Amino acid sequence: MKPHGPIPPGFAADADGMLLIGGARADRLADAAGDTPLFVYVGALLAARIAEWRAAFPETVQLHYAMKANPYPPLLAFMAERVDGFDVASGGELRAALASGMAAEHISFAGPGKRDRELEAAIAAGATLNLESIGEATRALAVAARLGITPRLAVRVNPDFDLKGSGMKMGGGAKPFGVDAAEVPALVRRLIDAGADWRGFHIFAGSQALDAAAIAETQGQTVALAARLANDVGAPPPLVNIGGGMGVPYFPGDTAVDAVAVGAALADTLAARDPVLATSRFAMELGRWLVAEAGVYLTRIVDRKVSHGETFLVTDGGLHHQLAASGNFGTVIRRNYPIALANRFGGEPAETVSVVGCLCTPLDRLGDQVALPAAQVGDLVALFQAGAYGATASPAAFLGQGPAREMLV
Numbered sequence: 001m002k003p004h005g006p007i008p009p010g011f012a013a014d015a016d017g018m019l020l021i022g023g024a025r026a027d028r029l030a031d032a033a034g035d036t037p038l039f040v041y042v043g044a045l046l047a048a049r050i051a052e053w054r055a056a057f058p059e060t061v062q063l064h065y066a067m068k069a070n071p072y073p074p075l076l077a078f079m080a081e082r083v084d085g086f087d088v089a090s091g092g093e094l095r096a097a098l099a100s101g102m103a104a105e106h107i108s109f110a111g112p113g114k115r116d117r118e119l120e121a122a123i124a125a126g127a128t129l130n131l132e133s134i135g136e137a138t139r140a141l142a143v144a145a146r147l148g149i150t151p152r153l154a155v156r157v158n159p160d161f162d163l164k165g166s167g168m169k170m171g172g173g174a175k176p177f178g179v180d181a182a183e184v185p186a187l188v189r190r191l192i193d194a195g196a197d198w199r200g201f202h203i204f205a206g207s208q209a210l211d212a213a214a215i216a217e218t219q220g221q222t223v224a225l226a227a228r229l230a231n232d233v234g235a236p237p238p239l240v241n242i243g244g245g246m247g248v249p250y251f252p253g254d255t256a257v258d259a260v261a262v263g264a265a266l267a268d269t270l271a272a273r274d275p276v277l278a279t280s281r282f283a284m285e286l287g288r289w290l291v292a293e294a295g296v297y298l299t300r301i302v303d304r305k306v307s308h309g310e311t312f313l314v315t316d317g318g319l320h321h322q323l324a325a326s327g328n329f330g331t332v333i334r335r336n337y338p339i340a341l342a343n344r345f346g347g348e349p350a351e352t353v354s355v356v357g358c359l360c361t362p363l364d365r366l367g368d369q370v371a372l373p374a375a376q377v378g379d380l381v382a383l384f385q386a387g388a389y390g391a392t393a394s395p396a397a398f399l400g401q402g403p404a405r406e407m408l409v
């Protein structure tokens with residue numbers, strides 16, 4: 001038997017032992033969707049998460065949603081009414097963000113490799129471009145001149161540090177992201193001289209960290225770097241986007257980030273900030289932390305078999321929807337995500353089984369030798385922490401399987 005990650009709070013069973021998701025029975029949700037596999041996202045959990053963040057962080061800090069974590073249109077529309085901005089990373093995400101109802105002035109567009117037509121779409125819409133390189137800055141200024149529009153331009157800084165303990169390092173050393181800190185002041189002066197509306201700095205040092213002290217330390221370094229750069233520029237940045245980094249517990253032994261501690265430390269950092277940042281506004285951009293726990297992936301058991309003494313529950317889902325849970329998306333050692341039998345949620349484990357998907361590859365394993373209540377063909381398996389980097393971060397077309405259904409309840 002191998003352990004699985006902690007089931008997130010907010011889920012319970014009804015009297016029959018059926019998992020309730022946002023108050024609705026998992027089997028009824030699958031019926032309503034018409035088929036499995038199915039992602040269910042719970043609006044009440046999203047709203048609670050946003051409220052938790054707002055209670056923990058200073059009122060002066062804005063909350064942005066990094067929509068690559070989950071761009072499902074109904075979820076985006078839900079978030080658009082509740083957060084202060086969206087961060088997008090492609091022309092396609094920009095279109096989805098605009099369609100969600102989020103105002104263009106609250107959308108910022110980061111990401112390397114923006115094509116001229118994407119720069120044009122952002123400038124024409126009035127969104128902010130987080131410039132990733134000097135070459136991109138030159139192209140953005142040229143596009144703006146051609147359109148006759150004053151562009152909103154911020155500079156993404158490649159910081160000289162990274163977020164300790166983060167699952168994905170996005171700064172420090174040679175990186176395709178952002179402009180090396182040493183080159184930033186000259187670039188900002190060039191943008192201002194060219195007549196652009198300089199919006200400030202974007203500094204993103206890492207992702208999926210659970211250690212509040214490490215996040216707080218990085219935020220301190222981030223604000224200090226923004227002040228140093230602003231002093232070199234000789235102008236205050238209107239907005240400093242200090243990145244995100246708050247992760248969620250996926251694996252055995254992981255514990256939730258202490259958001260209250262991070263927020264309190266940020267309040268102290270901002271209270272002591274360099275005077276050059278006195279009038280600046282600040283934003284955090286979060287993807288995973290906002291949406292992961294609000295999502296459940298439901299997949300149905302199609303077959304049950306024993307091979308050389310190991311019991312397999314073969315499901316209609318798999319890595320084509322949950323690549324990360326299969327251990328094939330940026331993990332070195334495969335460990336089990338939080339998983340449960342939806343039909344007997346919270347029931348005593350009765351057997352050790354491996355839950356696999358329907359793809360013809362040994363990589364397609366959703367739960368490796370996990371202890372679950374006795375399961376039958378037709379039962380539903382629930383994978384948790386499925387609200388982020390699931391449906392759109394997995395190869396849905398692989399083996400002709402196609403996308404999962406999705407619903408917001």
Ligand SMILES: *Cc1c(COP(=O)(O)O)cnc(C)c1O
Nearest residue numbers: 066069204207208244286287288
């Ligand atoms: C991916 C990304 C995020 C979101 O990261 P999460 O771990 O989902 O919070 C935020 N900002 C930038 C620039 C990103 O690329």
